Amino acid sequence: MLKEASFPYASFKLLKELRQEAFVKILGSRPEFIYKRDLGDIISRVSNDIFTLKESLQKIGVDLLSQFFTVIFMIGVLIYIDWKLFIIILLLVPILFFSLSYFGKLREKYSKYQQESISNYTQFISQLIQGFELLKLFSTKILKIKFNKINNDIFNAQVKSILTDVFYLSSVEVVSYFTVALIISYGGYRIINGELTTGEFFAFLGALLILVNSAQVFQRGLLHIKIVQPIVRRIQDILNLPQEKDEGIEFKGLKKQIIYKNVNLEIDGNEILKDINLSIKSGQKLAIIGLTGSGKSTLVKLLPALVRGYRGEIFIDEHELKEYKPSSLRKHIGMISQEVFIFNDTLRNNLLIAKPDATDEQLLQALKKAKANFVENLENGLDTVLGEKGSRLSGGEKQRISIARIFLKNPEILIIDEGTSALDVETEEYIMDEIKNHFKNKTILMITHRLSIIDVADKIVVIENGKIIEEGSFSELIKKKGAFYRFYTLSQNG
Numbered sequence: 001m002l003k004e005a006s007f008p009y010a011s012f013k014l015l016k017e018l019r020q021e022a023f024v025k026i027l028g029s030r031p032e033f034i035y036k037r038d039l040g041d042i043i044s045r046v047s048n049d050i051f052t053l054k055e056s057l058q059k060i061g062v063d064l065l066s067q068f069f070t071v072i073f074m075i076g077v078l079i080y081i082d083w084k085l086f087i088i089i090l091l092l093v094p095i096l097f098f099s100l101s102y103f104g105k106l107r108e109k110y111s112k113y114q115q116e117s118i119s120n121y122t123q124f125i126s127q128l129i130q131g132f133e134l135l136k137l138f139s140t141k142i143l144k145i146k147f148n149k150i151n152n153d154i155f156n157a158q159v160k161s162i163l164t165d166v167f168y169l170s171s172v173e174v175v176s177y178f179t180v181a182l183i184i185s186y187g188g189y190r191i192i193n194g195e196l197t198t199g200e201f202f203a204f205l206g207a208l209l210i211l212v213n214s215a216q217v218f219q220r221g222l223l224h225i226k227i228v229q230p231i232v233r234r235i236q237d238i239l240n241l242p243q244e245k246d247e248g249i250e251f252k253g254l255k256k257q258i259i260y261k262n263v264n265l266e267i268d269g270n271e272i273l274k275d276i277n278l279s280i281k282s283g284q285k286l287a288i289i290g291l292t293g294s295g296k297s298t299l300v301k302l303l304p305a306l307v308r309g310y311r312g313e314i315f316i317d318e319h320e321l322k323e324y325k326p327s328s329l330r331k332h333i334g335m336i337s338q339e340v341f342i343f344n345d346t347l348r349n350n351l352l353i354a355k356p357d358a359t360d361e362q363l364l365q366a367l368k369k370a371k372a373n374f375v376e377n378l379e380n381g382l383d384t385v386l387g388e389k390g391s392r393l394s395g396g397e398k399q400r401i402s403i404a405r406i407f408l409k410n411p412e413i414l415i416i417d418e419g420t421s422a423l424d425v426e427t428e429e430y431i432m433d434e435i436k437n438h439f440k441n442k443t444i445l446m447i448t449h450r451l452s453i454i455d456v457a458d459k460i461v462v463i464e465n466g467k468i469i470e471e472g473s474f475s476e477l478i479k480k481k482g483a484f485y486r487f488y489t490l491s492q493n494g
């Protein structure tokens with residue numbers, strides 16, 4: 001009983017560790033490697049693949065080793081009883097070897113196809129749900145064609161792998177029957193000649209039966225090992241995600257200034273930032289203005305090391321950005337953007353990620369500053385579960401939660417990347433006032449399309465195609481009558 005439970009126990013333990021390891025590796029991986037991956041593919045590897053691994057491990061079974069020893073022992077017994085009869089069995093070996101390696105390879109291939117097609121399926125369904133409302137407004141024809149292909153791929157891979165198993169096992173069976181027939185005729189012949197007694201012959205057949213039985217279990221185990229190989233490789237791919245090295249100088253807050261010196265950035269052959277020279281003094285409020293796609297977000301994401309691989313230098317006080325420990329930069333840099341990360345848990349836990357030791361009073365205070373008064377209407381207050389990705393909140397409500405987090409986190413450097421864009425003008429102004437007061441002495445980098453909040457800034461830079469084309473105070477840039485002036489007059493008229 002214990003023996004039967006011990007293998008599943010060990011495999012469950014292994015699977016638990018695998019899930020843990022995958023979680024740690026995903027969390028610790030370098031941001032650029034996660035952006036490049038498909039969500040569904042990662043999900044499939046950490047769920048479907050680990051599940052399939054469990055099924056296959058159970059099929060390989062605990063007694064692969066004991067079956068192996070039974071096979072060896074029975075071979076010894078057969079040779080002892082009558083080595084001449086045993087020679088016939090040796091005929092089986094090359095055939096077994098050939099079919100195991102041929103079908104094993106096929107099986108490995110189809111197992112890989114199967115997991116990949118299931119991964120496509122997971123990915124497709126997850127995209128479907130994510131864009132469900134918008135998708136309803138379009139024609140579903142293309143999606144149906146794509147889905148049918150994905151679904152057929154899984155079906156074909158499954159059919160092919162099961163057929164491979166059938167062919168493999170029946171080829172072995174046919175050869176086994178043929179060999180038994182040979183043994184019976186040759187054994188009979190030797191009994192007639194008096195070289196073998198009937199007792200010995202039946203002992204030989206009995207031992208052969210045990211051998212065949214064990215060999216079959218052993219072979220199936222080997223076949224399942226072949227199936228497991230590609231799955232293990234897929235899981236390993238997640239475990240091998242390039243990890244971020246969290247080491248370097250501890251960033252403790254901005255004392256003097258940030259200086260971008262000839263910073264260039266190329267992603268996939270495209271020049272995203274060109275020759276950026278910019279200095280931001282500690283406590284300064286900088287506004288970054290520019291057309292969509294000009295590189296504003298990329299420019300600020302360099303600071304918390306969410307985007308890397310730039311040429312040139314970025315000095316934060318006396319050290320280059322790369323010398324700092326990434327987690328220490330992130331600890332002191334806060335960001336609010338259009339996209340809000342909300343996980344399916346209570347409002348309290350969604351706020352506590354910004355300050356794990358905050359009291360309820362502090363949480364409510366932060367929500368108040370972020371003008372998140374809708375919270376009063378939630379049936380369970382801070383204990384209300386927000387739904388996956390905050391599905392029960394409006395865009396502006398989510399954004400105010402992310403703003404409340406910023407008050408809790410209280411960073412040294414605050415990045416606002418269109419972080420108030422989902423709010424009405426009145427609410428936005430109220431919140432910007434709160435931010436101005438709260439972060440009076442802190443450094444703020446503010447990207448905005450709405451020039452109504454530009455008065456918070458004491459310096460403005462205008463970016464075009466990855467280049468800074470204008471820089472100065474509001475009045476200087478208005479006087480200059482250049483790009484900023486055009487933006488400003490357009491937004492005033494609109």
Ligand SMILES: Nc1ncnc2c1ncn2[C@@H]1O[C@H](COP(=O)(O)OP(=O)(O)OP(=O)(O)O)[C@@H](O)[C@H]1O
Pocket residue numbers: 035267268272290291292293294295296297298299
């Ligand atoms: N990870 C990435 N891989 C490839 N290209 C990228 C990546 N991130 C940004 N880009 C490209 O860099 C350019 C600048 O993007 P960025 O997000 O910085 O623009 P932005 O000024 O913030 O625009 P928006 O106002 O629309 O937010 C775009 O052309 C974008 O396609």
Ligand SMILES: [Mg+2]
Pocket residue numbers: 296297298417
């Ligand atoms: Mg942007």
